[in-house]
Amino acid sequence: MSDAPVLQVDRLVKHFAVTRGLIRRKVIGLVRAVEDVSFEIARGETLALVGESGCGKSTTGRLILRLMDPTSGSVRFKGQEIANLDKDSLRRMRRHMQIIFQDPYASLNPRMTVGEILAEPLRVHEIGDDASREARGRELLEIVGLLPEHARRYPHQFSGGQRQRIGIARALAANPDLIVCDEPVSALDVSIQAQIVNLLQNLQQRFGLSYLFIAHDLAVVKHISDRVAVMYLGKLVEIADKKTLYDRPLHPYTQALLAAIPKPDPALRTKRVMLQGDVPSPFRPPTGCRFHTRCPHAQARCSAEEPTLREAAPGHRVACHFFETLPIPTIIARAGLANGKFAERLAAFEAAKAARVPG
Amino acid sequence: MTVEALEQGFAQEREIAAFARAGVLRRLARDRVAATAGLVLTVIVFAALFAPWITPYDPYFTDLTKVMQPPDAEHWFGTDNTGRDILTRVIYGTRNTLMLGLVGVIVGGFIGGVLGILAAYYRRLDGWIMRLVDVMLAFPAILIGLAVAAIFGAGLTAVVIALVVATVPDVARVARGAAIGVMGQEFMEAGRAVGVSDGELIWRYLTLNCISTIFVFLTLRFGQIILIGAALGFLGMGAQPPTAELGMMAAQGRDFLFMAPHIATIPSCAIFVIVLAANLLGDAFRDVLDPRLQT
Numbered sequence: 001m002s003d004a005p006v007l008q009v010d011r012l013v014k015h016f017a018v019t020r021g022l023i024r025r026k027v028i029g030l031v032r033a034v035e036d037v038s039f040e041i042a043r044g045e046t047l048a049l050v051g052e053s054g055c056g057k058s059t060t061g062r063l064i065l066r067l068m069d070p071t072s073g074s075v076r077f078k079g080q081e082i083a084n085l086d087k088d089s090l091r092r093m094r095r096h097m098q099i100i101f102q103d104p105y106a107s108l109n110p111r112m113t114v115g116e117i118l119a120e121p122l123r124v125h126e127i128g129d130d131a132s133r134e135a136r137g138r139e140l141l142e143i144v145g146l147l148p149e150h151a152r153r154y155p156h157q158f159s160g161g162q163r164q165r166i167g168i169a170r171a172l173a174a175n176p177d178l179i180v181c182d183e184p185v186s187a188l189d190v191s192i193q194a195q196i197v198n199l200l201q202n203l204q205q206r207f208g209l210s211y212l213f214i215a216h217d218l219a220v221v222k223h224i225s226d227r228v229a230v231m232y233l234g235k236l237v238e239i240a241d242k243k244t245l246y247d248r249p250l251h252p253y254t255q256a257l258l259a260a261i262p263k264p265d266p267a268l269r270t271k272r273v274m275l276q277g278d279v280p281s282p283f284r285p286p287t288g289c290r291f292h293t294r295c296p297h298a299q300a301r302c303s304a305e306e307p308t309l310r311e312a313a314p315g316h317r318v319a320c321h322f323f324e325t326l327p328i329p330t331i332i333a334r335a336g337l338a339n340g341k342f343a344e345r346l347a348a349f350e351a352a353k354a355a356r357v358p359g
Numbered sequence: 360m361t362v363e364a365l366e367q368g369f370a371q372e373r374e375i376a377a378f379a380r381a382g383v384l385r386r387l388a389r390d391r392v393a394a395t396a397g398l399v400l401t402v403i404v405f406a407a408l409f410a411p412w413i414t415p416y417d418p419y420f421t422d423l424t425k426v427m428q429p430p431d432a433e434h435w436f437g438t439d440n441t442g443r444d445i446l447t448r449v450i451y452g453t454r455n456t457l458m459l460g461l462v463g464v465i466v467g468g469f470i471g472g473v474l475g476i477l478a479a480y481y482r483r484l485d486g487w488i489m490r491l492v493d494v495m496l497a498f499p500a501i502l503i504g505l506a507v508a509a510i511f512g513a514g515l516t517a518v519v520i521a522l523v524v525a526t527v528p529d530v531a532r533v534a535r536g537a538a539i540g541v542m543g544q545e546f547m548e549a550g551r552a553v554g555v556s557d558g559e560l561i562w563r564y565l566t567l568n569c570i571s572t573i574f575v576f577l578t579l580r581f582g583q584i585i586l587i588g589a590a591l592g593f594l595g596m597g598a599q600p601p602t603a604e605l606g607m608m609a610a611q612g613r614d615f616l617f618m619a620p621h622i623a624t625i626p627s628c629a630i631f632v633i634v635l636a637a638n639l640l641g642d643a644f645r646d647v648l649d650p651r652l653q654t
Contacts, residue, residue, distance in 0.1 A: 065552055094554035107545040111567040121553045170549070 004079065005040040006178050006210045007064065012037045012073035014059055018283070031283050033059045035234040037073075038309075041178070044204065046211040048225035048242075050218060050257070052279055056234040057214045061180040064212065065097055066090055077178065095125045098171035102183035104163035108155035114141070114166055115151030121173040140169040144199060161192035168199065172207070180212045185220055194345040197224055198353075218261050219342045222246060227315075230254045233290040234282055236309060240316035250312055250323040252295050289321070297326055386647045393643030396636040403633060407454040416444035418451045418603050427619035437621045439612065445622065449629050451603040455515065456633070459597075459604075460585040462519050467526025467584075468577045474527070475534025476569070479542055480561055489535070492528040500525030500587045501594070508596040515604075518597045522584050533576045537569035544568075571648040578641035582634040589630050605630050 014034040019025040034056040041047045049057045062068045064075050066082055075083050082093055098121075101107035108117055118137035122128055128136065138148035144165040155163055164184065171179050181200065185193040197220060203209060215221050221228060222242065229239040230253065238251040249255045256275045277294050280286050286293050292302035301321055309317040312324075320326070387393050406413060416434075422442035430437040436445035478488040504521030511517055541547065542565065550564050591597045592606025600607070605626045612623025 062548075067548055067551055091554040091556075094552060097552075099549070099552045101545040101549060103545055107549050109546045109550070109564055109568070111563070120550070120555065124554045124556075167549075170553070174553075 005042050006045075006078060007041040007212070008074075008076040008079075009040065009060075009064060010038050010074045010076070012060065012063055012075065013071045014056070014063055014068065015071045029283055032234050032285055033282055034063065034070075035285075037231070037234075037236050039229055039236065039239060041210050041212060043177070043210055044208050045227065046204065046213050046225045048213045048215060048221040048228045049231060050215055050221055050228060051231035052216065054279060054282070055231045056282070057231050058182055060231070061099065061182050061212060061214050065094075065099055065180055067099075092125070095121060095127075095174040096176050097178045097180070098174075098176040099180045099182060100164075100167050100171050100184045103187050104160050104167055105187075107167050108163055108170075110155055112154075113151065114153055114155065114158075117155070117166065118151065118169055118173055121170065125174055127174065136173065137169075140172055141166075143172065143203070144169045145195075160188055161195065164188060164192075164196055165199065168196075168203070172203065175207070176209070178210045178212070180214070182214045183216070184213075186215065186217060190341050191345050193220065193342060194349045197346075198349060200224065217342070218257065223342075223346065230257065233279060233285055235290055235319065236317075237291065237319045238317070239309070240313075244313070244316050250316070250318045250326070251291075251320050252297055252326065253291050289319075297322060387643055390643050390646070392639055396639035396643070399632065400636045400640060403453060403636070404457065406450050407457050410450045410454050414444075414447040414450050416447045418443065418447045419601050420444075427615060427622065429619065429621060436625050437619070439608075439622045440615055440619070445608075445625055448603040448608060449605070449626055452605040452608055452626060453629060453633065455598055455602065455604045456585055456588060456592075456606070456630070459515065459518055459522060459588040460581050460637075463522030463526050463584040463588065464577050464581050466519075467523040468530050468573065468580075470523070471527040471530025472534045472566075472570075472573050475531040475536075476538045476561065476566055478531070478535045479538030480557075480565060485535075488531070492531045495524060496528040498524075501590060504587075504591045504596045505594075508591075513596050513599060515598050515602075518588050518591050521591060521596075522588055525587060526580060526584060529580065530573065530576065534569060534573050537572040538565055541565055541568045575641065575645040575648055578644050579638060581641065582637035585630065585637065586634055 012034055013036060015030040015032055017027045018029045018031060020028045037060055051057050063070045070083050074081055077097060085093060115137045118140050119133040122133045122136060137151050141148050141150055146165055185196050201224060213225055225242050227241045228245045230237050232253050238254045249258055275294050280293055288303040288305050289307050292298040307319045307321045309319045312318050425438050426442045427440055428434060428438045434444050436449060439445055474488050478485045500521050503524045504518060507520045508517040547564055550560050589606030592604045593610040598604035598607050608626040609623050615622050
């Protein structure tokens with residue numbers, strides 16, 4: 001890992017304006033989807049971004065790729081600011097940053113053959129000629145575990161897992177440095193999830209990719225990530241390397257998330273900390289700490305003053321006023337790499353792979 | 360994998376692709392109603408195309424010795440009040456009527472489709488385009504026809520303009536609806552993430568994915584357009600005598616409805632058959648092309 005980070009996100013903000021009126025549009029409010037988010041990703045590293053639905057994690061991913069324009073803040077890719085790039089420079093930039101989508105049934109253009117889909121990034125960026133692009137397409141299909149002759153088929157002739165492989169191949173086509181994986185496995189069967197996660201890991205080692213891995217499945221995250229950032233209602237509440245976060249989560253929200261992972265041991269079931277209530281609306285986020293409405297440890301100060309991310313240990317930052325004094329919950333994710341069905345599948349998959357390729 | 364096995368694989372793929380392409384027509388042919396409608400429409404279109412060669416008489420030749428004759432062996436559909444052969448005039452009239460319908464559908468469909476797709480792609484244009492469409496929608500086609508005829512004089516041009524104006528707003532709405540659905544799909548974003556230009560996104564990603572919806576709507580719309588065209592002809596805004604046009608022929612025959620009912624009814628029946636066949640075919644196209652109805 002080199003020292004210069006591939007991606008630096010600094011105080012990123014995205015507000016969606018809610019407007020009313022037919023001719024003179026008046027802004028009647030803001031949905032604060034992403035608020036003051038900062039992190040960085042090193043070369044070859046996987047940063048997982050986790051949180052509930054609607055917490056702004058996908059929006060963050062799209063802001064980084066500038067599929068949406070940020071309200072403020074900076075996104076620097078290999079030191080170059082992309083939040084204010086003009087249209088042409090942005091298009092040239094796109095070959096270095098790619099995205100894998102959640103829904104493999106919606107992310108491939110049904111009117112294009114797989115070969116055309118894979119050649120598209122190369123064609124757009126004028127890399128190679130037709131023949132070399134076709135060859136690259138076949139190579140990519142082999143890399144992701146499909147057959148070269150699949151290039152002539154249309155997306156609807158594939159299963160979900162195969163389509164996701166095609167989506168991954170497309171993301172790889174122009175040799176990017178960073179791939180935003182927007183819940184790449186949550187639409188797939190558990191058995192296929194393990195295959196895709198493994199594929200992503202192999203590709204990372206082979207091509208030195210950096211991933212921003214957006215997910216809500218903590219078992220998958222635990223398997224693939226190096227560091228984990230937890231988001232709640234548009235804000236980062238905790239960021240730490242994987243081991244620290246899973247072993248010693250400091251933010252009450254992270255603790256609740258980890259406690260919600262289903263455990264195979266029935267004896268542990270009763271100790272679960274359940275969060276009460278729903279996620280408040282990002283249209284009118286709570287004052288002070290955004291989590292105070294659901295936090296079991298909330299005090300007066302929490303609703304008055306917004307906590308900032310403070311360093312708990314090197315590389316471990318927490319946005320909570322009281323993390324030093326909170327009781328450490330009886331945790332949590334038990335030994336083992338991951339939990340539940342996913343872990344079983346993963347183990348079986350690894351075993352099968354080891355058996356097939358000795359050494 | 361050996362070369363032979365690969366080649367075999369490719370051959371198989373080509374077969375599958377050919378089968379997939381044949382699918383639409385094949386499925387249409389399996390539907391008996393659609394097949395009949397298609398056959399009838401094909402015969403009508405060919406008759407209209409080759410009118411000068413297949414018609415037995417001159418459509419404008421008046422034979423005052425044989426006025427208002429009922430159908431017989433010499434004049435299959437009889438003659439009108441000036442002794443012109445009605446079969447010949449119906450075939451020529453079909454020519455004009457079909458032409459009106461086609462031009463209305465193609466030009467109106469194109470303009471409406473472009474407006475709808477642009478409205479869906481450029482959201483800031485959406486309000487403006489759709490309000491314009493609403494304005495167009497507020498005027499009945501007949502009224503527009505009357506207005507255009509009043510300004511430029513009655514004739515086929517006035518009808519064509521009225522039909523185009525009548526088609527544009529409906530198509531724009533359908534196209535916009537379909538395009539907004541496609542815009543929500545992740546492959547649009549994927550294209551943008553890859554760096555595909557706006558123009559290509561609009562054509563290869565957006566338009567190609569909603570064109571079948573628009574096409575189905577237009578085939579259904581075709582029958583209505585013809586009907587509106589005929590109605591304008593009936594009101595005297597359309598083709599002017601002696602030009603043969605089905606709606607106008609029905610209008611002229613109205614005066615002799617009791618003496619010679621065939622003069623009005625035969626062109627009306629022709630309109631009926633064309634519109635019915637067009638609608639049935641449109642229905643069948645919808646069933647075949649709509650991905651949601653496919654199993």
